[in-house]
Amino acid sequence: MVPADIQKLIHELNVHQIELEMQNEELRRVQLELQEARDKYRNLYDFAPTGYFTLDRNSLIVDVNLAGSELLGSEKHRLIGTQFTSSISPDSQDAFYFHCREVLKTGIKGNCEIKMLKADGTPFHAQVISVAVPEKDGNINHFRTAVIDITALKKADEEITRLNKDLERRVVQLSGLNRELERSNRDLEQFAYVASHDLQEPLRMVSSFTQLLEQRYKGKIDKSADEFIKFAVDGANYMQRMINDLLSYSRLSTRGTPFEPVNSEEILAQVQVNLLLLIEENRALLTHESLPEITADASQMLHLFQNLIGNAIKFRGKEPPRVHVFSESREEEWMFGVRDNGIGIAKEYFDRIFVIFQRLYSREEYSGTGIGLSICKKIVERHGGRIWVESEPDKGSTFFFTIPKRRE
Numbered sequence: 125m126v127p128a129d130i131q132k133l134i135h136e137l138n139v140h141q142i143e144l145e146m147q148n149e150e151l152r153r154v155q156l157e158l159q160e161a162r163d164k165y166r167n168l169y170d171f172a173p174t175g176y177f178t179l180d181r182n183s184l185i186v187d188v189n190l191a192g193s194e195l196l197g198s199e200k201h202r203l204i205g206t207q208f209t210s211s212i213s214p215d216s217q218d219a220f221y222f223h224c225r226e227v228l229k230t231g232i233k234g235n236c237e238i239k240m241l242k243a244d245g246t247p248f249h250a251q252v253i254s255v256a257v258p259e260k261d262g263n264i265n266h267f268r269t270a271v272i273d274i275t276a277l278k279k280a281d282e283e284i285t286r287l288n289k290d291l292e293r294r295v296v297q298l299s300g301l302n303r304e305l306e307r308s309n310r311d312l313e314q315f316a317y318v319a320s321h322d323l324q325e326p327l328r329m330v331s332s333f334t335q336l337l338e339q340r341y342k343g344k345i346d347k348s349a350d351e352f353i354k355f356a357v358d359g360a361n362y363m364q365r366m367i368n369d370l371l372s373y374s375r376l377s378t379r380g381t382p383f384e385p386v387n388s389e390e391i392l393a394q395v396q397v398n399l400l401l402l403i404e405e406n407r408a409l410l411t412h413e414s415l416p417e418i419t420a421d422a423s424q425m426l427h428l429f430q431n432l433i434g435n436a437i438k439f440r441g442k443e444p445p446r447v448h449v450f451s452e453s454r455e456e457e458w459m460f461g462v463r464d465n466g467i468g469i470a471k472e473y474f475d476r477i478f479v480i481f482q483r484l485y486s487r488e489e490y491s492g493t494g495i496g497l498s499i500c501k502k503i504v505e506r507h508g509g510r511i512w513v514e515s516e517p518d519k520g521s522t523f524f525f526t527i528p529k530r531r532e
Contacts, residue, residue, distance in 0.1 A: 175271040178257070183208045183224060186266060195271055197242040208269070213239035213247060223254065227267050231256040237274070249278040331360035383507070383530065386422045388415035388460075392449060395429045399437070408437045408445035415451050416458055419530040424503045429462075431496045432523050436464035441518065457509065457529055463522040469515040477513070500525070 175192030177185055185203050193200045196211050212220050216238035223236045235253040242248065251274050257266040334356040342350050392412055396403070403410060410433065418425075429449070436447045443465060452459045469477065478501045504511040504525045515521035 175273075177208060177269045177271065178266055179208050179224075179269055180266055181228060181264075183220075192271060195242075195273060196240075197244055197246070211240050211242075213241055215239065220252065223252065224267070227254045227256055228264055231258065231264055240271070248273050248275045250274060327360050327363055331357060334360060381421050381423060383419045383421055385417055386420045386425055387417050388425070388451070391422065391425050391429055394426055395433055398426075398430055399434060402434065402437055406437050406440060406445050408440075408447060410447045410449075412449040413451065415449065415460075416453065418458055418527050420507055420527055421503075424506070428500050428503045428525070431500050432462040435496060436462060436466060436521070436523075439464075439466045439521075441466050441468075441520075454526075457526045459524060459526050461522050461524050463520065465520040468517040468519050469513060469521055470517055471515075474513055474515075478511070 172189055173191055175195040176187075176189045177192050178187035180186055185206055185208050188200055188203050190200070193203055196203065209217060209220060219236055220238050223234055223238075226232075227234050233253065233255040235251060237249065237251050239247055240250045251272045252269055253272070254267050254269040256264045257268055258264050259266075334353055338350075338353045338357060342353070389412070392415060396410055402408070433447055433449070437445045446465045448463045450461050450463070452461075478497050500523075501511050504527075508528045509526035511523065511525040513521055513523050
């Protein structure tokens with residue numbers, strides 16, 4: 125019979141044994157986790173895409189990962205034990221020494237840009253980021269340095285700098301050209317005004333006297349004389365219209381009024397009044413959808429709509445003219461359209477019709493100076509928009525133009 129106190133002692137020993145085994149098992153688990161963590165860290169260190177170097181206080185390479193050895197173009201075992209500074213360009217040595225002193229002294233992460241050299245002497249720009257590695261006693265004897273090749277970035281920065289300088293130079297040149305263009309425009313406007321003023325008077329005299337000849341001698345000489353006089357009168361009047369249109373064209377940019385809110389429907393109503401006689405003579409029907417308020421030069425918008433609608437009526441087909449004006453709101457602009465049922469335009473002439481003095485038909489077929497659509501194009505471009513046409517022969521045309529939405 126074992127005494128009770130001995131049984132109690134054996135029981136306590138068994139309990140302690142079990143606890144000890146549990147503690148040993150926990151210790152083994154912790155050691156295993158620690159080893160796994162070390163292996164994981166080692167793998168992260170060795171196979172990280174960034175070059176990592178572990179240096180001692182004298183910048184001696186204690187460890188390096190695969191990316192670091194590839195960055196310097198040398199094998200790992202050849203780099204360990206060598207001076208990291210031997211891979212730094214002489215003109216960057218001082219910057220790196222200062223960087224190391226600050227990291228070792230403060231223990232705070234630091235970074236700097238230096239020029240480094242590969243094993244074959246090829247230079248490259250690098251960003252160096254270092255952090256102190258404290259020992260168990262708190263002393264700092266090592267630090268880890270990450271090295272990132274920023275050569276491509278530096279080249280990109282240099283290229284951007286070069287492009288910026290080139291852009292600045294071009295801006296200066298463009299400013300000079302703009303001033304020259306402004307001066308030329310003023311000279312052109314002055315020339316157009318003087319030329320038109322000086323030409324108007326003799327043309328009026330020619331027109332007046334040829335009209336007098338027509339009134340006094342028509343039917344008194346012969347038929348040829350009547351035709352010659354008529355040609356002279358028509359020619360003088362046509363030249364006068366061309367001069368007036370050319371003068372209007374030259375003043376579109378310089379004599380325009382400031383942009384302000386404009387009600388498109390009010391503009392269209394005024395156009396309908398101005399073209400009332402033309403509309404009635406051709407039994408034309410002008411319709412429109414709801415039109416927006418825009419920010420524009422009111423007088424030029426009146427001119428624009430009047431030219432487009434007048435052309436739609438003038439270049440009519442066999443049926444009475446039907447002209448429809450509509451608009452569409454887009455993200456940054458308003459798009460307007462003027463659609464007709466007239467004779468239409470072949471695709472190969474879409475660009476030509478907006479060129480000054482370019483006519484598709486003779487004056488005998490359709491009157492005009494051939495400058496109306498050029499004026500429309502210049503008005504739209506002054507407002508920052510664009511103009512184009514969609515059409516087919518004998519199927520009518522739709523002229524589109526855009527006006528940007530301007531916000532205060």
